[in-house]
Amino acid sequence: MGQPEKHPLTIDGREASNLRGDPITGDRYTSKEFMQREWDHMWTRIWHVAGRTAELEEPGDYIVHDFMNESVFCVAQEDGSIKAFYNSCRHRGMRLVNDSAASDSFQCPYHGWIWGKDGVLAYAQDSHDFPQGDPCGKLKLKELRCATWGGFVWYTMDENAPELLDFLSPIPEIYKNYPMDTAVRVYWLKVDLNTNWKFATDNFSESYHTRTAHPQVPPWIDQDVDTARHEMYPNGHGRTVQPMRPSLTDRLPDGVPHPFDYFLRQWDIDPESYPDYETKAMQGWLDLKAAKRRLWKERGYVHYEHMDDEQITDSPHTVMFPNVTISFLPDNLVFFRTEPHATDPNKCTFDLWCMAFPVAGQTEVESIMAGPQPLREAEMQHRIFDDGRGVPEIEGQIVYQDMMLAEGMQRGMHSRGYEDAYLTGQETRVRFFHEVLNDYLEGRR
Incomplete structure (x- = not known):
C-alpha cells in the first residue's frame, strides 16, 4: 500500500483564513460562568x-x-x-x-x-x-x-446527538486500517492537575512547542515546520502528521547514540551504511518502510497488514473534539484526555492510556510515554501531580513535560497582560478548536 489520499473533508490546518478569528481570552480558562456554559451547551451534547x-x-x-x-x-x-x-x-x-x-x-x-x-x-x-x-x-x-x-x-447524554460515527467523522474512516480494538492498555494513569481542561487540547493541536518543551523528540520525529501536515475537519477534529525520522534541523551532538539508529537496526538496516546524516534520515526512512513491508508477517506484526506506508512509519497525532487525543504510532496507541473538575475551572484530571498492538512472542512492549511495560491490561493509578512529584515514574517523558507546563499556563490566563493568542500558521488548529467550542456555546451546533 502506498501513501494515503487526503480525505475529502480535510481543511488546511495551517491556513488562518479558514477561521473567523474569534479571540482566545483568559476567562475561557478561569471563569465559572464560562465553565457552566460548557456544561449546559457542550458537555451534555457530545x-x-x-x-x-x-x-x-x-x-x-x-x-x-x-x-x-x-x-x-x-x-x-x-x-x-x-x-x-x-x-x-x-x-x-x-x-x-x-x-x-x-x-x-x-x-x-x-x-x-x-x-x-x-x-x-x-x-x-x-x-x-x-x-x-x-x-x-x-x-x-x-x-x-x-x-x-x-x-x-x-x-x-443527548438523545438528539448525531450517531457516534457521524460525530467522529472522518476519524473512523481515516484510521480504519488500525485494528484498534486489539490494542492492550499496558499503562493507565489519571492525574489531578491544577489547570483548565482546555490546556491539553490547545497543547495537542500544535507542535510549535516541541523544540522548547520536548528536545528529545526531533531526533526521531521530524518536527520541522514545513515537514508536518496539518489537517482539520468540520466537526472540530484535527491532526498533525509527522514523519518518524530525524529532523534535519535539530541534531544531536556528535557521539550521542541516535534513537533512529535503534529503529533501523530493529529492521535489519545498518545505520552506518549511509554516507551522511541527511541520507540516513531521508533514505533510511524510505528503507524502513520497505523493510517493514518485507518482514512484517514473519516477525508477527500482523497489525501492519492493512496499514499504508505512512501509517507503518509515521506519527499522526489526532485530536478529537473536544477533549480526546490519540497518538497513532506504528505499534502503539497513546490516549490522552482531560476532563473538568466538578466546580473549579482551574482544575482538571488528565488521563494517560498507553496501548500496544500485540506482536507474537512479545511479553514486554516499549511504551512511548511510560517506558517498558508488560504486555497485559494495566490497573488504573490515580495520582496528584504535585509539580511532578506525584508521578516520578514518568519523569522526563513527553507527557510529563506537558503537565509541567500546564499549571504555569493556567496562572498566566489570570493575568491582565494576556488578551488573546498571537499564533503562528502551524497553530491554526488551536483557534479552530475554540471556534468550534464557541459554535456549541452559541447554539450553532
Whole structure:
C-alpha cells in the first residue's frame, strides 16, 4: 500500500483564513460562568469515552465514568450489547456503584432496591406499599445512548446527538486500517492537575512547542515546520502528521547514540551504511518502510497488514473534539484526555492510556510515554501531580513535560497582560478548536 489520499473533508490546518478569528481570552480558562456554559451547551451534547471494550467481556461486567457532578455506568448484556445508565437510583437518587467491576444486578446501598443489568427494577422492599402500584418489572434506570468505536465504549447524554460515527467523522474512516480494538492498555494513569481542561487540547493541536518543551523528540520525529501536515475537519477534529525520522534541523551532538539508529537496526538496516546524516534520515526512512513491508508477517506484526506506508512509519497525532487525543504510532496507541473538575475551572484530571498492538512472542512492549511495560491490561493509578512529584515514574517523558507546563499556563490566563493568542500558521488548529467550542456555546451546533 502506498501513501494515503487526503480525505475529502480535510481543511488546511495551517491556513488562518479558514477561521473567523474569534479571540482566545483568559476567562475561557478561569471563569465559572464560562465553565457552566460548557456544561449546559457542550458537555451534555457530545460523546464521552467511558472505557475500553476489553473491560466488558462478560455479561454483567460494567465500567463507571464520573464526569463533573454526573456519573454513568455501562454494562455488558447477555446478548453482547452494552447499555449505559445514569448512576442514580430511581427511588431517591442514591448513587448505585462507585468502581468498575462485575455484577448480575445492582443493589442500592440506601434502601436495598435491586436493578437488573438491563436496568429494570427486580426488587423493592415492601413493593405492595406504592400508591402508584408495584414498580418491580416496570420501572427502569434512565438509559443513555451507547456505542463503540476503536475498542472504546462511548455514551452521550443527548438523545438528539448525531450517531457516534457521524460525530467522529472522518476519524473512523481515516484510521480504519488500525485494528484498534486489539490494542492492550499496558499503562493507565489519571492525574489531578491544577489547570483548565482546555490546556491539553490547545497543547495537542500544535507542535510549535516541541523544540522548547520536548528536545528529545526531533531526533526521531521530524518536527520541522514545513515537514508536518496539518489537517482539520468540520466537526472540530484535527491532526498533525509527522514523519518518524530525524529532523534535519535539530541534531544531536556528535557521539550521542541516535534513537533512529535503534529503529533501523530493529529492521535489519545498518545505520552506518549511509554516507551522511541527511541520507540516513531521508533514505533510511524510505528503507524502513520497505523493510517493514518485507518482514512484517514473519516477525508477527500482523497489525501492519492493512496499514499504508505512512501509517507503518509515521506519527499522526489526532485530536478529537473536544477533549480526546490519540497518538497513532506504528505499534502503539497513546490516549490522552482531560476532563473538568466538578466546580473549579482551574482544575482538571488528565488521563494517560498507553496501548500496544500485540506482536507474537512479545511479553514486554516499549511504551512511548511510560517506558517498558508488560504486555497485559494495566490497573488504573490515580495520582496528584504535585509539580511532578506525584508521578516520578514518568519523569522526563513527553507527557510529563506537558503537565509541567500546564499549571504555569493556567496562572498566566489570570493575568491582565494576556488578551488573546498571537499564533503562528502551524497553530491554526488551536483557534479552530475554540471556534468550534464557541459554535456549541452559541447554539450553532
